[in-house]
Structures are given as structure tokens and as C-alpha cells.
Amino acid sequence: MNEHWDVIIIGGGPAGSTAARYASKENISVLVIDGKKEIGEPLQCGELIPSVDELCRLCPDVPDMEDLFQTPEHAISLRTDKLKLVPPSGKALEFPFEGIMLNRPEHDKSLIKLAKSKGVEYLIDTHVSKVSGNKVHTRKGDIFTGKVILGCGGTNDPIRRDYWDEKSLNIPVKFMLIDGDYDDSTVELHFGSSAPGGYAWVFPKKGGANIGLGIQKKHSKGISLNVYAKKFYSKFEGEVIYQGAGSLPMSGSVKSLVNDNKLIVGDSAGMVLPSNGAGITTSMIGARIAGQVVAKHILEDLPLKEYERIWNNQMGKIMRNSKRSLKMGNLLFKSPDFLVNLAFNRVTKRLLWRAVTCRAKFGIF
Ligand SMILES: Cc1cc2nc3c(=O)[nH]c(=O)nc-3n(C[C@H](O)[C@H](O)[C@H](O)COP(=O)(O)OP(=O)(O)OC[C@H]3O[C@@H](n4cnc5c(N)ncnc54)[C@H](O)[C@@H]3O)c2cc1C
Numbered sequence: 089m090n091e092h093w094d095v096i097i098i099g100g101g102p103a104g105s106t107a108a109r110y111a112s113k114e115n116i117s118v119l120v121i122d123g124k125k126e127i128g129e130p131l132q133c134g135e136l137i138p139s140v141d142e143l144c145r146l147c148p149d150v151p152d153m154e155d156l157f158q159t160p161e162h163a164i165s166l167r168t169d170k171l172k173l174v175p176p177s178g179k180a181l182e183f184p185f186e187g188i189m190l191n192r193p194e195h196d197k198s199l200i201k202l203a204k205s206k207g208v209e210y211l212i213d214t215h216v217s218k219v220s221g222n223k224v225h226t227r228k229g230d231i232f233t234g235k236v237i238l239g240c241g242g243t244n245d246p247i248r249r250d251y252w253d254e255k256s257l258n259i260p261v262k263f264m265l266i267d268g269d270y271d272d273s274t275v276e277l278h279f280g281s282s283a284p285g286g287y288a289w290v291f292p293k294k295g296g297a298n299i300g301l302g303i304q305k306k307h308s309k310g311i312s313l314n315v316y317a318k319k320f321y322s323k324f325e326g327e328v329i330y331q332g333a334g335s336l337p338m339s340g341s342v343k344s345l346v347n348d349n350k351l352i353v354g355d356s357a358g359m360v361l362p363s364n365g366a367g368i369t370t371s372m373i374g375a376r377i378a379g380q381v382v383a384k385h386i387l388e389d390l391p392l393k394e395y396e397r398i399w400n401n402q403m404g405k406i407m408r409n410s411k412r413s414l415k416m417g418n419l420l421f422k423s424p425d426f427l428v429n430l431a432f433n434r435v436t437k438r439l440l441w442r443a444v445t446c447r448a449k450f451g452i453f
Pocket of ligand 1: 098099100101102103104121122123124127128132133134135136137214215216217240241242243244245246261262263300332333334335336353354355356360365366367368369371
């Protein structure tokens with residue numbers, strides 16, 4: 089393995105592999121280092137992403153979605169066409185929504201394959217302990233140098249930890265995969281006291297479902313996520329075939345994405361939409377910009393700060409709307425279930441949908 093690289097990327101998840109794919113060019117060497125033996129495993133995800141058509145509607149300023157999202161059929165469990173917002177009363181509001189339920193480990197592997205096809209090299213089972221200047225130190229004691237270094241290590245990324253002061257709110261999330269027959273056309277988001285400060289989800293998969301929830305501690309009255317999870321899970325019958333957990337950054341993307349020769353991308357930069365928890369596609373949108381800017385920086389001296397500017401052009405409005413929606417949601421989260429039930433009605437239906445899908449409240453961007 090070479091010691092010197094043009095670009096070193098910490099983390100080979102959706103952000104890292106996508107940034108690598110777009111950074112790699114004929115005269116640019118790119119190395120991805122990941123601590124896992126098998127990137128993408130164990131599963132830590134609800135596995136829902138919007139279809140490409142839906143993404144074009146949700147993120148109108150993001151160009152060329154087809155090139156970015158090339159999800160192969162074997163990484164798709166099923167496609168859905170409806171989304172239900174469910175208050176505690178169970179009286180759901182239904183919306184058309186084209187979703188893709190992934191097989192997430194296969195999805196992440198397909199991104200690695202794409203990156204490798206562009207010449208990217210991977211070093212797995214290797215944990216990065218710290219970055220100093222242009223040196224990347226691994227726990228095994230190796231040192232690699234990179235002209236540019238990208239932190240795509242998710243919520244525990246070492247560059248974000250050591251070089252950024254801005255804090256993000258990370259909320260704990262738990263989920264399970266369960267066998268059974270579920271409405272395979274509809275994804276559900278449940279609100280109210282079953283998941284205070286967050287939401288619970290029921291996402292159908294082939295022959296079962298991915299069911300989970302996230303909560304905010306400040307709204308959970310001292311009760312642990314485990315207790316909320318047990319209660320929500322008890323509503324479903326079927327064999328539990330897998331259980332997992334993780335954390336989601338819910339403060340929106342950080343103000344600055346670049347620090348000298350270091351960039352942060354994906355969850356490490358807070359690129360999850362706070363009002364709906366979507367992070368796979370948003371990370372990939374950020375990662376494509378980062379990869380393209382890094383390539384131009386190396387070949388043509390483009391300032392790395394361009395990454396920040398283009399991200400704000402493509403996703404700034406959506407991120408701001410999503411943060412505002414979460415703030416509005418926080419008011420609702422404090423309310424007893426009967427008020428949440430009242431807030432979910434025909435009159436508020438459009439407003440709730442705009443909030444979840446990160447549009448401006450009254451139709452003005
Ligand atoms: C339970 C749960 C459910 C979710 N459900 C959904 C959903 O349904 N839809 C959706 O869009 N998003 C969902 N998300 C969010 C989504 O998973 C993330 O936004 C997405 O994975 C971000 O990609 P990433 O590449 O930034 O980070 P990650 O996917 O976390 O990848 C980071 C990679 O970096 C590696 N790494 C970390 N630190 C180091 C280090 N020091 N050295 C070397 N390697 C390192 C890790 O091994 C990992 O492979 C969910 C998240 C959780 C936790």
C-alpha cells in the first residue's frame with residue numbers, strides 16, 4: 089500500500105464511497121480507509137430512501153440525480169408509493185410518496201463497487217486514530233499522507249471530533265427487522281408519546297418490516313429508549329430476526345464544511361434532514377459536491393471552500409426549512425397526545441406534509 093495519496097477519505101459509507109467515486113480521476117489517487125472488516129455491516133438503518141423522481145421533486149436544485157443514484161435492483165427490497173403520518177389516535181394522514189426500501193448492506197457495497205470501478209483503493213479493518221496536518225494515523229501505527237483529507241466517518245468521525253468546535257445534537261435510535269405480512273405499498277411515521285421528540289417508523293420489506301424509533305432525551309421524561317422501543321415493538325407480531333441501534337445527527341449541517349486541507353461530509357457534517365431523519369441521499373448529495381471540488385482543487389487549484397458554497401446552493405434552503413420544521417415539531421413534542429391528535433387533521437394536512445418534506449411552511453421558499 090502506497091504511503092502518499094492525493095486524497096484520503098476516512099469512512100467508506102455512502103458519503104465516503106460517493107466522494108471517492110467523484111474525486112477519483114486519471115491523475116488523482118484516492119484511498120478510502122474504514123475501520124470495519126465488512127463496510128455496511130452490521131445494519132444500522134431504517135433502509136428507506138426516496139425514489140429518484142421523488143428526490144427531483146424534493147431537492148429541485150440538485151442536478152443530475154440519475155448519475156448520483158444508481159441503486160442496483162439487488163439492493164432494493166421493494167418500492168412503496170404512499171406515506172402515512174400517524175398520530176397517537178391512529179387516524180393517519182396519507183400522502184403519495186415514491187420510496188425505495190433498500191437492502192442497505194448491499195446498497196453500500198454497490199457504492200464501493202462503483203468507486204473501485206473509478207480506480208479508488210480501499211483499506212479496510214483499519215481504524216483512523218487521528219489526523220495531523222496532512223498525516224493520517226491509524227491505530228495499527230501506520231501513517232499515510234494525503235494532500236486533502238475527508239472526514240466521512242459518521243457521528244464519531246475523528247476530523248469532526250478534533251477540528252470542529254460546533255456541536256451537533258445526536259439522537260439515539262433503535263430498530264428491528266421482523267418477519268410478517270405488511271402493507272408493502274406504504275411507509276408509516278408515528279408521532280406522539282410513543283417516540284417523544286422524534287418518531288417511530290414502520291417500513292415494509294419483502295416478507296417483513298424494518299421497525300424502529302428515535303427519541304430526544306429532553307422530551308423523554310427520564311425513560312430510556314429501550315423502554316420506548318419495547319413498548320412500540322410489542323404492537324407487532326412476528327419473529328424478530330435482527331435488532332440494531334445507532335445515533336442520528338439532528339441539528340442540520342454544520343456552518344463550515346472545510347478547515348484547511350480537511351473537509352467533512354455526510355453524518356460527520358450533520359447532513360441528515362432533521363425533520364425526517366433522511367441521511368443516505370443527503371450524504372451522497374454532499375459527497376458528490378465534495379468529490380468534484382476536491383478533484384478540481386488538485387487539478388486546477390479550485391479553492392476547497394467551493395464545496396461549502398455549492399452545498400448551500402443545492403441544499404441550503406431544504407436544510408433551513410428542515411431545521412425550522414424540527415423547531416415547530418419540538419413545540420408539538422411537548423404536548424400531550426390529545427393535542428397531537430388534534431394537530432393532525434385535514435386543515436393541517438398540507439402544512440404537516442410540507443414540514444416533513446422540508447418545504448417552506450406557506451409555500452414560499
Ligand atoms: C438506526 C438508524 C436508522 C436510519 N434510517 C435511515 C433511513 O431509513 N433512511 C436514511 O436516509 N437514513 C437513515 N439513517 C441515517 C443514515 O444511515 C446515515 O445518514 C448515513 O449512513 C450517513 O452516511 P455516512 O457515510 O456519512 O456515514 P456512515 O454510514 O455512518 O459511514 C461511516 C463509515 O466510517 C467508518 N468509520 C468511522 N470512524 C472511523 C475511523 N475512525 N476510522 C476508519 N473508519 C471509520 C465506519 O466504519 C463507517 O463505515 C439511519 C441511521 C440510523 C442510525
